[in-house]
Amino acid sequence: MDAADPMLPRRYRVIRATPEIAGVATVELAPLDGPAVPFAPGQFNMLYAFGVGEIPVSISGDPARPERLIHTTRDVGRASGAIVALKEGDMLGIRGPFGSSWPIAAAKGRHALFVAGGLGLAPLRPAIYHVLNNRADYAGLTIVYGARSPEELLYAEEIGRWKSRLDTEIEVTVDHARPGWTGRVGVVTTALPRALAGTDPATIEAFVCGPEIMMRFTLQALAAAGVPAERSWISMERSMKCAIGFCGHCQFGGDFVCKDGPVFRHDAVADRIAVKEF
Amino acid sequence: MEVRRFDQILAEHPLFQSFDAATIALFAGCAKHEHFRKGERIYSEGTPADRFYIVTHGDVALQLATPEREPLITETVHAGEMFGWSWMIAPFRHSNDAVALNEVRAISLDGKCLRGKCDASPALGYTMFQHWVPHLLTRMQSLRLQVLDLYGVKA
Ligand SMILES: Cc1cc2nc3c(=O)[nH]c(=O)nc-3n(C[C@H](O)[C@H](O)[C@H](O)COP(=O)(O)OP(=O)(O)OC[C@H]3O[C@@H](n4cnc5c(N)ncnc54)[C@H](O)[C@@H]3O)c2cc1C
Ligand code: FES
Numbered sequence: 319m320d321a322a323d324p325m326l327p328r329r330y331r332v333i334r335a336t337p338e339i340a341g342v343a344t345v346e347l348a349p350l351d352g353p354a355v356p357f358a359p360g361q362f363n364m365l366y367a368f369g370v371g372e373i374p375v376s377i378s379g380d381p382a383r384p385e386r387l388i389h390t391t392r393d394v395g396r397a398s399g400a401i402v403a404l405k406e407g408d409m410l411g412i413r414g415p416f417g418s419s420w421p422i423a424a425a426k427g428r429h430a431l432f433v434a435g436g437l438g439l440a441p442l443r444p445a446i447y448h449v450l451n452n453r454a455d456y457a458g459l460t461i462v463y464g465a466r467s468p469e470e471l472l473y474a475e476e477i478g479r480w481k482s483r484l485d486t487e488i489e490v491t492v493d494h495a496r497p498g499w500t501g502r503v504g505v506v507t508t509a510l511p512r513a514l515a516g517t518d519p520a521t522i523e524a525f526v527c528g529p530e531i532m533m534r535f536t537l538q539a540l541a542a543a544g545v546p547a548e549r550s551w552i553s554m555e556r557s558m559k560c561a562i563g564f565c566g567h568c569q570f571g572g573d574f575v576c577k578d579g580p581v582f583r584h585d586a587v588a589d590r591i592a593v594k595e596f
Numbered sequence: 597m598e599v600r601r602f603d604q605i606l607a608e609h610p611l612f613q614s615f616d617a618a619t620i621a622l623f624a625g626c627a628k629h630e631h632f633r634k635g636e637r638i639y640s641e642g643t644p645a646d647r648f649y650i651v652t653h654g655d656v657a658l659q660l661a662t663p664e665r666e667p668l669i670t671e672t673v674h675a676g677e678m679f680g681w682s683w684m685i686a687p688f689r690h691s692n693d694a695v696a697l698n699e700v701r702a703i704s705l706d707g708k709c710l711r712g713k714c715d716a717s718p719a720l721g722y723t724m725f726q727h728w729v730p731h732l733l734t735r736m737q738s739l740r741l742q743v744l745d746l747y748g749v750k751a
Contacts (some may be wrong), residue, residue: 436747467745493742495669500697502670503657505741512674529746535737 323563327366328352328413330387332404338390339470342437343402345573347387347410350359354385355415358580359422359444359552363414364561371397374558376441376520377415382451385594387412390440390472416561418581420445420551425523429458430513431545433536435506435528436465439472439578441553442527453485457521459531460487462513464506467492468499471551489513506532507539519544527553534591537584550584552591600635601626605703609650611678614727619720622713626706632696639680645690646708648680654700658692667693670742681732684725 320558323417328346337343349355357363357377375398381390393402404410422430422445432442449459461480465471471490481488490507491502502509506528514522521547525534533552540550556568556575563577571590573579602624606612612620630649632638638649649656655674659667670692673679674751682690684707714721 437738438641464747466745470747493745493747496666497659497669499656499669500655501672502655502674505738505746507741531741531744532746535741 324413325560327364327413330410332406332408332410335404335406335408338472341393341402342387342390342472343393343404344390345370345401345404345410346379347389348385349387350409354387354481356384357381357415357444358419360420360441361415361417362441362456362561362580363387363389363412363415364558365391365397366411366413366571367397367400368409368411369427370400372411372413373397373401374416374555374561375401376553376580378441378443379442380451382447382504386471392437402415409565413561416576418579419523420553420581422448422525424457424594426452427457428523428549429460429517429521430446430570431522431524432461432463433506433510433526433528433540434461435532435536436470436474438528438532438553439463440524443473445525450480450483450486458487458488458517459485460513460517462489462491462494462506463511464491464528466494468495468501487513492529504533508538509537510539510543515545520546522549524550526550526554530554530591537588537591547585547588548583551581551586552587553580554582554587554591555580598605604701605652609676610729612732613651615723618692619723622720623705623710626709627703628706630700630702630704632700632702634696634698634699636696638694638696638700638702639690640693641690643690644708645680645682645688647704648678648683648707649694649702649704650667650678652701652703653676654702655697656700656702657697659695660692670739672697680704680707681728681735684728 322410329350332345333348340593359381362374362376364372365375375391377390378390379386391398391401393399434442449456480486495503525535554575558576559565559567561576565573568575603620607620657669658671659669661667
C-alpha cells in the first residue's frame with residue numbers, strides 16, 4: 319500500500335482470469351506501480367473497477383507468494399459484476415491490504431479447523447495455504463466446507479487435491495443434490511461431529527467464514543462440541559467506503575469492520591452477531 | 597469373530613446411551629440386522645413407517661421425488677446415525693425415500709412393536725420422546741437452515 323496515501327489506488331493488470339462456479343471468477347493480478355505487497359491471511363483489498371465503483375474483496379491467494387495477488391469475486395451488483403467480467407490484460411485499481419487477519423501463525427501447535435460456507439472458502443484459503451505450507455507446525459488440519467449444491471462448490475479441483483493428502487481431513491457437504499453425488503448432504507453444522515470425532519476440542523483453533531447465519535450456527539455447534547470461544551474466529555462483512563477507519567460506514571457495534579476486523583474473535587462479538595441491527 | 601449383542605451395541609450408541617438397561621433390552625428385543633445393496637431402496641415415501649434404522653456401515657440418501665426430474669437428495673445419513681423417524685409420529689408414514697448409496701449395513705428396530713409397548717406403558721413413551729425430541733429439534737433446525745438457502749446471493 320502507498321504509505322503516503324492509503325486512499326490512492328495502485329494500478330494492477332489482470333494476468334489471468336478464471337471462471338469458477340456460476341457468477342464467480344478469480345483474477346490473478348500483477349502490480350504496475352511497484353513491487354508486490356505482502357498480506358496476512360484474512361486481509362482484504364479495496365478493488366476499484368475503473369469508472370464503476372470500489373468494493374472490499376478478501377485476498378484468496380497464498381501469503382507466501384504475494385507476487386500472485388488473487389481475488390475471487392461473486393457478481394452481486396455493479397462493481398462486483400465489473401470485476402467478475404475482467405479479462406486478461408485489463409486493469410484494476412487496488413488499495414490495501416487492510417484489516418485484521420486470521421491468527422494462523424499464532425495457532426502453531428494447535429489443530430487448525432476451517433469451517434467455510436459458500437464463498438467463505440475464499441477468505442480462508444490463504445490461512446489454509448499457510449497451514450499446508452507449514453503442516454508440521456500444526457497438530458492437525460481439518461476443513462469442513464458447505465455449499466448449496468455440488469455445482470456450487472468453489473475450488474472443487476483444489477479441494478480434491480487437498481483430500482488426497484493423508485495429513486488433511488476434509489468434509490464436504492451440500493444443502494441438496496441430485497443422484498450421482500456420493501458425498502454428504504446436509505447443512506455444514508451436521509458435518510462437524512464427524513469432522514471433530516477423535517480430536518480433543520481444547521486443542522482446536524477454529525476459523526469460520528461464510529454467511530452470517532451460517533457462522534452463528536457453526537459457532538453454536540463448536541461451543542457445544544467444547545471448542546472455547548476464545549479459540550474461534552470469524553470474518554465479518556459490512557459495506558465499506560474508506561476502509562481505513564474514517565467514514566464509519568462499516569460500523570459494527572463499537573467496532574469498524576475495516577479496521578478492527580474483518581477477523582474477530584468469537585467472544586469479542588458473540589453478543590452482536592445474533593442481533594440484526596448491528 | 598465376536599458377535600456383539602444388540603443390547604451391547606445399542607448401549608454404546610449416543611442416542612441410546614442414557615436409557616436404562618431394561619429399556620435397552622426392550623429395544624434390543626425389537627432389533628434385527630439389515631443389509632442393503634448399492635442403489636437399493638430401503639423405504640419409499642408414503643409407505644407405513646414401521647421400522648427405523650441405525651446405520652452401522654455405509655451411507656444412505658434421503659430423497660424426495662420431484663416431477664419430471666431426478667429426485668432431490670435432501671440429507672445423507674452415515675455410520676452411527678439414525679433415520680426413519682416417522683415411526684414415532686402419526687400418521688406413521690415415511691416422508692421421503694431412503695436409498696442405499698453404497699453397501700449399507702444397519703440395525704433396524706420394529707417401530708410398530710415399540711408403539712404398541714408405549715401404548716401399554718406411557719412412561720416408556722414419555723422417556724423415549726424426552727430422549728429423542730431434542731435430537732429431532734436439532735434436525736429440524738438443520739433443515740430450516742437448508743430451506744433458508746444460506747449461500748444464495750441475498751442470504
Ligand atoms: C471484508 C470484506 C471482504 C469481502 N470479501 C469478498 C470476497 O472475497 N468475494 C466476494 O465476492 N465478495 C466479498 N465481499 C463482498 C463484496 O464487497 C460485496 O459483494 C460488494 O461490495 C457488492 O458490491 P456491488 O457494487 O457489486 O453490489 P451493490 O450494487 O452494492 O449490491 C448489489 C446487491 O448485492 C447485495 N450485496 C451487497 N453486498 C453483499 C454481500 N456482501 N453479500 C451478498 N450480497 C451483497 C446488495 O444488498 C444488493 O442487493 C467482501 C466484503 C467485505 C466487507
Ligand atoms: S469503511 Fe470507513 S470506517 Fe470502515
